[in-house]
Amino acid sequence: MIEVKNVHKKYGRKQVLKDLSFTAKKAEITCLIGINGVGKTTIMKAIMALTPINSGEILIDGEKIRKDSFEKITFIPDTIAMLPQMRIAEAFTFMADFYKCWNPQRAEELLQFFKLDPTEKIANLSKGSAAKVNMLLGLALDVDYLLMDEPFSGIDMFSREQIAEVFTSHLIEERGVILTTHEISDIEHLIDKAVLIDNGEVIKEFSVEEVRENEGKSVVDVMREVYQG
Numbered sequence: 001m002i003e004v005k006n007v008h009k010k011y012g013r014k015q016v017l018k019d020l021s022f023t024a025k026k027a028e029i030t031c032l033i034g035i036n037g038v039g040k041t042t043i044m045k046a047i048m049a050l051t052p053i054n055s056g057e058i059l060i061d062g063e064k065i066r067k068d069s070f071e072k073i074t075f076i077p078d079t080i081a082m083l084p085q086m087r088i089a090e091a092f093t094f095m096a097d098f099y100k101c102w103n104p105q106r107a108e109e110l111l112q113f114f115k116l117d118p119t120e121k122i123a124n125l126s127k128g129s130a131a132k133v134n135m136l137l138g139l140a141l142d143v144d145y146l147l148m149d150e151p152f153s154g155i156d157m158f159s160r161e162q163i164a165e166v167f168t169s170h171l172i173e174e175r176g177v178i179l180t181t182h183e184i185s186d187i188e189h190l191i192d193k194a195v196l197i198d199n200g201e202v203i204k205e206f207s208v209e210e211v212r213e214n215e216g217k218s219v220v221d222v223m224r225e226v227y228q229g
């Protein structure tokens with residue numbers, strides 16, 4: 001489980017995260033929801049220790065993040081981090097050299113799943129294909145937790161559907177996923193838990209299934225109630 005406990009974070013004088021707490025379990029998809037600038041990306045960076053926090057604590061399976069935690073948890077940013085002149089196959093070699101937990105079989109399977117050509121250069125990929133390669137590079141790591149920042153950003157409906165399909169497939173397996181998205185209605189049926197954030201604070205954390213069954217409400221219904229009053 002990932003536990004974010006009473007985290008405060010400032011950029012300069014600006015308070016971005018205020019006493020923010022939530023948990024995300026293994027084998028569940030947790031979605032961080034909020035308008036632009038509420039601090040979603042900052043939370044992911046804080047979990048990965050890519051940005052320091054001012055106070056609070058973040059635990060991964062009960063432990064603070066360490067150097068070797070990167071074999072256990074990975075962050076898939078919203079843009080591809082590979083050099084543009086690389087071909088997809090070369091990106092695979094790079095990942096295999098860098099990470100002990102790179103799983104070449106899963107990478108191959110994902111390549112087929114997304115119908116990508118390994119000889120294609122990163123620079124020449126369409127936005128949708130670049131998003132798929134980006135996701136593939138993270139999913140092919142044998143980690144327990146995947147953090148994904150806006151995996152559906154700026155891509156067409158069919159590519160979105162294909163990416164969403166991955167979440168219900170064995171390619172995710174028993175791993176824990178934390179993702180952010182503005183395309184909530186597209187993936188609402190895939191999410192286990194929603195964490196609504198406003199102004200750097202968690203304003204509601206709920207099980208999507210429980211709310212659907214007990215109150216007959218969708219995530220979008222809850223968002224309307226919470227954000228629009």
Ligand SMILES: Nc1ncnc2c1ncn2[C@@H]1O[C@H](COP(=O)(O)OP(=O)(O)OP(=O)(O)O)[C@@H](O)[C@H]1O
Nearest residue numbers: 011012014016034035036037038039040041042043
């Ligand atoms: N490196 C930085 N230095 C200063 N301020 C920053 C930095 N990174 C983010 N911020 C500010 O922190 C706040 C939260 O940013 P963050 O990117 O976490 O929001 P977000 O919820 O992910 O937004 P979006 O939905 O647009 O991606 C914003 O006001 C942003 O301008």
